Amino acid sequence: MHNEVYKISIPSEIINYYLPNDLIAYSENTKINYYRRIYFFSQYYSQSTRIPFDDYIDENSNWISLKSFIKILLKEKNSQIRYSFVILNDSIIIIRVPYLLPKSFHPLCKHITISSRSKYVKFAGEIWCDEFKDLYLNNNSGTYRPSDLLIKQVIDLFNYLLPKKHSNEIAIEVIDDQIWTYNELLLNIQLILNHINIKQGDIIYHYIDNNKLTDVTGTSRW
Numbered sequence: 001m002h003n004e005v006y007k008i009s010i011p012s013e014i015i016n017y018y019l020p021n022d023l024i025a026y027s028e029n030t031k032i033n034y035y036r037r038i039y040f041f042s043q044y045y046s047q048s049t050r051i052p053f054d055d056y057i058d059e060n061s062n063w064i065s066l067k068s069f070i071k072i073l074l075k076e077k078n079s080q081i082r083y084s085f086v087i088l089n090d091s092i093i094i095i096r097v098p099y100l101l102p103k104s105f106h107p108l109c110k111h112i113t114i115s116s117r118s119k120y121v122k123f124a125g126e127i128w129c130d131e132f133k134d135l136y137l138n139n140n141s142g143t144y145r146p147s148d149l150l151i152k153q154v155i156d157l158f159n160y161l162l163p164k165k166h167s168n169e170i171a172i173e174v175i176d177d178q179i180w181t182y183n184e185l186l187l188n189i190q191l192i193l194n195h196i197n198i199k200q201g202d203i204i205y206h207y208i209d210n211n212k213l214t215d216v217t218g219t220s221r222w
Contacts, residue, residue, distance in 0.1 A: 005114065006072075007063050008092040010161065015089060018157040019122035023144040025112060040117045066161045069094060070135070079130040086115040086144075087123040087154070094127070111143045123154050 025040070026033035073083065085094040093116075097109045111124040124141035137154065139146040 004062065004096060006069050006094040008066050008069060008094070009063060010066075010091060012090045014160070015087060015122055015157070018153050018160070019087060019150065022120040022122065023124070023146055025119050025121075025143050027145070040112060041119055066092070066158065070162065073127065073129045073135065074133050076129050077131050077133060079128055079136070082126045082128045084109045084111060084114060084126055085124070086111050086118070086121045086141075087157075088115065088118060088121055097126075111141045123150055125151075125154070 026036045082097045083094050084097055085092055093114050095109050095114050111121070112118075115121055115124070121144050123139070123146050124144040125137055125139045125146065127135065127137040129135050137151065137158075139148060139151055
């Protein structure tokens with residue numbers, strides 16, 4: 001039983017603008033990663049260790065737009081249903097992680113598999129939709145280990161590719177499990193600004209007074 005695989009074609013210039021650096025698979029120098037690199041990338045072993053699902057990923061993907069995929073995702077409305085995705089130099093590859101199937105099916109959705117055993121990617125993680133139709137993504141990938149800082153860059157990329165009505169609906173999940181939608185983030189920022197009496201149109205500035213060796217912070221009306 002196969003899950004649907006989606007591919008989204010994106011010009012490499014756009015991806016490289018938002019994600020200029022490559023992530024290396026199994027980059028940590030551990031014994032297990034050494035054997036993983038041999039298993040997946042060695043010319044001697046890579047062909048003999050391929051499974052039919054590798055061919056399925058390569059040959060039977062649906063090329064769609066990111067907008068079309070988001071429409072599919074919004075129908076899920078279940079935060080337990082995750083889609084694994086990788087961003088390559090010229091495309092995004094996405095697969096639905098089996099929700100009701102046995103755990104033995106989950107390795108088929110690993111990032112190393114859906115990337116067609118790529119040594120290098122731009123990003124890898126998960127994306128999903130909750131019951132309120134808020135979209136979330138994280139950087140949960142043991143293979144490529146993207147940093148938390150890259151999540152914001154991926155959201156910027158998605159917002160560039162999506163219609164504006166989706167631009168405030170993608171949220172971040174980071175390692176400490178603190179999840180805010182953009183609407184929640186903006187609300188909290190507004191509460192802080194109100195608390196310190198900063199109004200729309202004020203310019204926030206920060207400088208150091210060298211004579212007094214103290215920090216000075218304030219606002220100025222535009």
